[in-house]
Amino acid sequence: MSGSRQPAAVVDRVVVPAGTTASEAVKAAGLPLTGPKAIVVVRDETGRLRDLDWTPEVEVHVEPVAIDSPDGLSVLRHSTAHVLAQAVQDIFPEAKLGIGPPIENGFYYDFQVARPFQPEDLAKLEKRMQEIIKLGQVFRRRRFASLEEAKAELASEPFKLELVDIKGDGGAGQGAGIDTSEVMEVGGGELTIYDNIDPKTGKRVWGDLCRGPHLPSTRLIGAFSLLRSAAAYWRGSEKNPQLQRIYGTAWPTKDALKEYLHLLEEAARRDHRRLGTELDLFSFPDEIGSGLVVFHPKGGVIKREMEDYVRRRHIEEGFQYVGTPHISKEGLFHTSGHLPYYAETMFPPMQMEGANYYLKAMNCPMHNLIYRSRGRSYRELPLRFFEFGTVYRYEKSGVVQGLTRVRGLTQDDSHSYCTPEQAPDEVRHLLNFVLSLLRDFGLTDYYLELSTRDDSKPDKFVGSDEDWAVATAVLEQVALDSGLKLVPDPGGAAFYGPKISVQARDAIGRTWQMSTIQYDFNQPARFGLEYQAADGSRQRPVMIHSAKFGSIERFLGVLTEHYAGAFPAWLAPVQVVGIPIREDHVPYLQSFVDKLRAEGIRAEVDDSDDRMQKKIRTAQQQKIPFMVLAGDQDAADGTVSFRYRDGSQRNGVPIDEAVAHVVEVVRSRTNEGPSAA
């Protein structure tokens, strides 16, 4: 979610004369030091952010950074995290400090406390934070003369000591994932603490090991809110103790905070789990088990429309539709190489006739068997298999979530077998195809991620360095050629090869990982896949895995949130509902609806004994694209009257024209409207 971030105003550099503070220079340049556009830090000539009380020894040119710029917001949030930590230690003196970095739209701080935080605690902490902010405490940077000095001062903070020790190691051996640069200058040779000073007394009231920089004063924290608390493993490893994390958000102004909280509300309103119940789309019966969904008739309509369309498009793009079973003997997954890597996340095997059978967690091994079922010629390549393959994965109990993280899912999975020479074109073809499909469903804003091998963890990946290099280069080139933004994801590759994933932004700016394209040189070798080349020799194909939506279930969830349940007409479970003004208008509307049904439109008449206004309300709540009303007037004129979801109307439309209108909107597969506007 990207909130109301605005691009930083282009500010001229200001000159800080030797021996004076950055603050004085900013002030001399006539820039604000308070208010919603306050300059809070400066960027020096090396690109490093500096506190406003930084006093360079020689004249420097610096770039003022405003509180509402991306960097300024990070500083604001980082400082707010400090205020939170101070409040926590005021109220819970035994609390030990973890780390407290800014994150997108907010911040968090980790603490070790005797008792996990309760919601009431957050309210108390917010109140204490308000007091601290009101005091206008000053953040002051202080440099430790030595590691020993730092350790002596931080003796009562075991986690901070650990961080200092890590630094003492020379910063080496830090694979465990935490960003120590948050608390200290990695490689910068500096160890600093920020003291919080009460401006009235000049006394130090609190302090925290931190690299900074910080706001000049807590007073600049315009608005903040603590959002939730949760446990988090120290330094990100489940082998370490769990600390209690408090998440919060902070903004330069109350209005900006309000706007962000509205966005969160909007996200909650769109939650597909809630809409799935309200619109009667799907449910997760306890009796079946966690993470296993059933689609109700209305959800089934959307799912079928999606599948029908996607199947047709695959066939148009040269894919051949195949089908495979849900279980297999274990040997198959040994051959493919999946079992050693994923045994823990596959459902445990069942024994039958002396063999172990696994529920399948991936489709590719079975597609490989189809490839191998007979000799293949180079003339067949690229050979493209596609299916809706339902797979089962034993997701840990704590991670199952709605449709986005399930234990049974249907992949729109394809595998292209081609020569290494054909691979770049095939990847390009797939990328264009997946983007066109996403566009067809109304997702038009995306960027790419390139997931590569982590060379420091060779046991997580199989294959030679050369093969990885080739595969990665092919994907990278295609990604670059697409012109889309490309974000690296080191270490994110599957064990058998690198991947491109498409991240799509939804209507309220959240991004979701959708399609993936993976280059795999491993499985063809493991399965001994071959084709006969033009010269008669036997050659090894490469295979390219691709899922367009990833999982049909998840994509339906994403679409539900993207459209807030108001699906485009072509996907809507009920496309038209007829609303009679009076009970005796039902037959008139029924004949209209029959005409629509003859055209394949999903239409019905609301013949309940509710009043017309109530029927409109019901149809609105069900987010039905076309409401069609008819009373005496329309019946006499041979017309109907449209009310659309957005409340707009088109009255007195002749029957045939009305039918043609609905049919046109539905068949166009437009993702807009419909509306009279």
Add this chain to the structure above:
RNA sequence: GCCGGUGUAGCUCAGUGGUAGAGCAACCGCCUUGUAAGCGGUUGGUCGUCGGUUCAAUCCCGACCACCGGCUCCA
């Protein structure tokens, strides 16, 4: 899997150590209506499951299941 929270009617939620209530939905009537809730009535719950404490448990305790928020993980 780990930490915390939650679990009462189809949905949203009250409630209490003495075997339960509202609104909406559903059903039955009355009303006959032109663009977001007409009126009345009825039905509906082993209070997530199992065990314990107690004369008595929906309420207290424990285990399990599920969901929510995170962490970790995500072929």
